[in-house]
Amino acid sequence: MSQSVQIKNALISVYYKDNLEPLIYELNRLGVKIYSTGGTETFIRSLGVDVIAVEDLTSYPSILGGRVKTLHPKVFGGILARRNFESDEQQLAQYEIPEIDLVIVDLYPFEETVKSGAGADDVIEKIDIGGISLIRAAAKNFKDVVILASKDDYTELEGMLKTQEGTTTFDQRRTFAQKAFNISSNYDTAIFQYFNQEEPMPVFKQSIQTSQTLRYGENPHQEGVFYGNLDAMFTKLHGKELSYNNLVDVDAAVALIDEFTEPTIAILKHTNACGIASRNFIKEAWIDALACDPVSAFGGVIIANDEINAETATEISKIFYEVLIAPAYTDEAVQILQSKKNRIILVRQTVELPTKQFKTLLNGVIEQDKDSIIEGPAQMTSVTDKKATEHELKDLFFANKVVKHTKSNTIVFAKNNQLMSSGVGQTSRVDSLKQAIIKAESFGFDLKGAVMASDAFFPFPDCVEIAADAGITAVLQPGGSIKDQDSIDMCNQKGIAMVTTGVRHFKH
Numbered sequence: 364m365s366q367s368v369q370i371k372n373a374l375i376s377v378y379y380k381d382n383l384e385p386l387i388y389e390l391n392r393l394g395v396k397i398y399s400t401g402g403t404e405t406f407i408r409s410l411g412v413d414v415i416a417v418e419d420l421t422s423y424p425s426i427l428g429g430r431v432k433t434l435h436p437k438v439f440g441g442i443l444a445r446r447n448f449e450s451d452e453q454q455l456a457q458y459e460i461p462e463i464d465l466v467i468v469d470l471y472p473f474e475e476t477v478k479s480g481a482g483a484d485d486v487i488e489k490i491d492i493g494g495i496s497l498i499r500a501a502a503k504n505f506k507d508v509v510i511l512a513s514k515d516d517y518t519e520l521e522g523m524l525k526t527q528e529g530t531t532t533f534d535q536r537r538t539f540a541q542k543a544f545n546i547s548s549n550y551d552t553a554i555f556q557y558f559n560q561e562e563p564m565p566v567f568k569q570s571i572q573t574s575q576t577l578r579y580g581e582n583p584h585q586e587g588v589f590y591g592n593l594d595a596m597f598t599k600l601h602g603k604e605l606s607y608n609n610l611v612d613v614d615a616a617v618a619l620i621d622e623f624t625e626p627t628i629a630i631l632k633h634t635n636a637c638g639i640a641s642r643n644f645i646k647e648a649w650i651d652a653l654a655c656d657p658v659s660a661f662g663g664v665i666i667a668n669d670e671i672n673a674e675t676a677t678e679i680s681k682i683f684y685e686v687l688i689a690p691a692y693t694d695e696a697v698q699i700l701q702s703k704k705n706r707i708i709l710v711r712q713t714v715e716l717p718t719k720q721f722k723t724l725l726n727g728v729i730e731q732d733k734d735s736i737i738e739g740p741a742q743m744t745s746v747t748d749k750k751a752t753e754h755e756l757k758d759l760f761f762a763n764k765v766v767k768h769t770k771s772n773t774i775v776f777a778k779n780n781q782l783m784s785s786g787v788g789q790t791s792r793v794d795s796l797k798q799a800i801i802k803a804e805s806f807g808f809d810l811k812g813a814v815m816a817s818d819a820f821f822p823f824p825d826c827v828e829i830a831a832d833a834g835i836t837a838v839l840q841p842g843g844s845i846k847d848q849d850s851i852d853m854c855n856q857k858g859i860a861m862v863t864t865g866v867r868h869f870k871h
Contacts, residue, residue: 367530368507372441373465374417374497375407376400376433378472379514386467386521387412393529395465400425400432420461433493442466442500446507466501467511470494470546474553490554498543505540506533512543545572567728569721580607596714597688600697602707609664609686609707615768616666616688617711622737622764625780626669628652630660630684635769635787637663641761641780646675653682655782656806660684671696736866737764743839743862746851751860755814755837759862762816763839767868771818774799774826776835778813792817796826800833810834818868820844824853831857841867 373395377383380403390397391412399407400417407414418424421435433439441463444451455462471489501510509531511520516539523531552570559566571590580587587607605613615634620627623641628648630638638655642648645667653660660682667689671679676696679687686707687700700708721730740756751759762777769775770788774795777783784803786795796815803810811834820843821827827838827850838854842863854861 366533367527368464368509368536369530370395370464370509370524372396372398372461372463373467374398374433374438374442374463375467376403376417376494376497377467377469377514378494379469380406381514382517383467383514384410386517386524389521389524390465393524395529396461398438398463401429430492433497436460438463439496439500442497442508443504444507445504463501463508465509465511466497467517468494468497468501469512469514470498470550473550473557477553477557486557491550495547495550498547502540502543502547505536507536509536510539510543512539512546516542567721567730577607577610578604595712597709597711600692600708600710601701602686603705605686605707612664613666613686613688613709616664616686617716619765619768620666620668622767623668626667628665628667630655630663630665632659632663636765636782636785639765639782645669645671646678649675649678651781653678654806655784656802657682664688671700673699676700734767734868734870737767738864738866742864742866744842744865745860745862746842746847747854747859747861749855749858749860751814751837751862755860756862758814759816759837759839762814763864763868766816766818766839767870769818769870771869771871773818773870775816776800776803776808776810776813777816778808778810783808783810783813792819792821792826793829796829800829812836814839816840818870820847820867821850822846824849826850827853827859827861828857831859835859837861839864841865843867 373390375397376399387407387410397407397414398417398420399414404414404416417433417438421437423435425432437460440455440458440460444455444462471491471494473489476486476489498510498512501508523535549570549572552568555568573592575589575593577587577589579585589610612631612634616629616631619629619636625641626643626645626648627639627641628645629636630652637659638652640648640651642651663684664686665679665684670691670693671689672693673695676699680699680703684706686709688709688711690711700706718733719730720733721728739760743756743759745751758777758779761780762775765775765777765782765785766773769785772789772792772795774786774792775782776785776799784799786798789795789798813835814837815830815835816839820840822844823846830838837860839862842865851861
């Protein structure tokens with residue numbers, strides 16, 4: 364097994380030439396013979412560096428509008444030849460094939476072209492054939508060949524060549540090969556997903572090239588990794604790194620806050636909202652969100668959909684929290700919030716979020732569309748003698764948004780665009796209801812005139828009866844039970860309104 368390999372010959376053919384110049388000069392200083400094609404060849408010549416056209420090596424021109432340039436035995440033979448195989452060396456000599464020790468190749472911008480909305484013909488032309496083949500060949504023969512498949516690695520290799528006088532170690536080459544296979548597999552997945560849009564095949568493919576090791580998983584004895592680019596999602600202004608549990612709560616917080624357009628703040632604990640309110644000003648939203656359950660708010664995740672100012676920051680800083688997320692902060696607010704050492708302060712960036720959700724389960728993976736539907740007053744069908752007022756319909760809309768993002772079984776009480784209490788994650792909907800009533804009373808909320816929303820239908824009239832006796836005046840549920848009429852009759856008996864939406868929002 365070869366350990367240290369001296370780079371003598373290099374093949375360079377890249378789409379992106381950013382930061383390539385210093386590396387070319389370093390290869391030239393080391394006396395490396397460079398082979399190249401097309402625009403890269405022209406670029407290298409413009410630097411005053413000698414370069415050999417691949418056509419001169421293969422004695423074959425670039426054909427089919429550039430579709431075939433490097434697909435030739437004199438190129439792939441020089442890359443794939445095993446230096447410790449006598450028969451391979453003999454054939455290289457027989458056919459006058461130079462050993463290629465370094466391959467610098469990137470791929471056509473397929474994903475970028477798809478995202479740009481380009482037509483099918485343009486997209487197809489960005490499916491790289493020669494580049495992907497060169498990357499695979501060089502990565503396969505990493506024992507003897509260095510493969511650079513990304514412009515992000517130019518500077519790293521330049522530094523190695525300077526300090527090691529043109530040589531690379533086995534471990535360095537293997538690391539570059541690993542990066543190359545990551546790039547090639549991601550590229551293939553992107554191509555498959557493009558062709559899989561119309562009539563999806565029964566396969567599961569995902570590829571995420573970036574990752575971040577977490578302190579631990581859900582518990583300290585579990586390892587945890589986040590696959591994705593958090594830097595694109597958030598700018599961290601202050602605090603420690605996000606943990607596994609932080610990320611789970613942050614994900615739930617982002618999904619919830621995106622339901623609201625008016626100034627809103629939500630406080631989440633274990634992915635459920637323990638406080639949320641919408642007001643004309645963000646400080647008022649914070650005060651009323653905290654009032655919902657100041658006990659559970661301790662150590663929670665806070666998210667706002669409006670700028671945090673100094674006054675709001677001062678109020679928020681009075682409690683202990685793990686993470687605060689907002690689209691912007693005033694300079695004074697940042698100074699106030701940074702006074703707490705370990706609090707994580709994040710600025711949320713505008714990023715397109717996935718429309719699919721998946722997780723491992725048993726010996727496979729389950730996938731589904733995100734729950735992107737929310738029913739407003741226009742989708743609420745009155746089913747009782749008493750009709751909900753305009754004000755109650757608005758509160759039911761607010762409550763329905765919270766229900767959608769709360770663990771089943773769930774009951775939510777709301778009034779005046781404020782969460783009053785909720786019962787979450789119980790095995791019985793009656794238990795969830797009773798839990799919500801107890802919590803509302805414990806924090807001094809008067810349920811008279813409040814509304815109730817449920818994530819699923821009522822198979823029995825008991826929940827409606829208990830809610831009405833507690834002061835609830837309007838109820839929202841999806842409907843669909845064969846015993847819907849029993850609950851409707853109870854509403855009529857108690858003199859309260861009920862609307863159905865026809866949409867269930869289970870969240871397991």
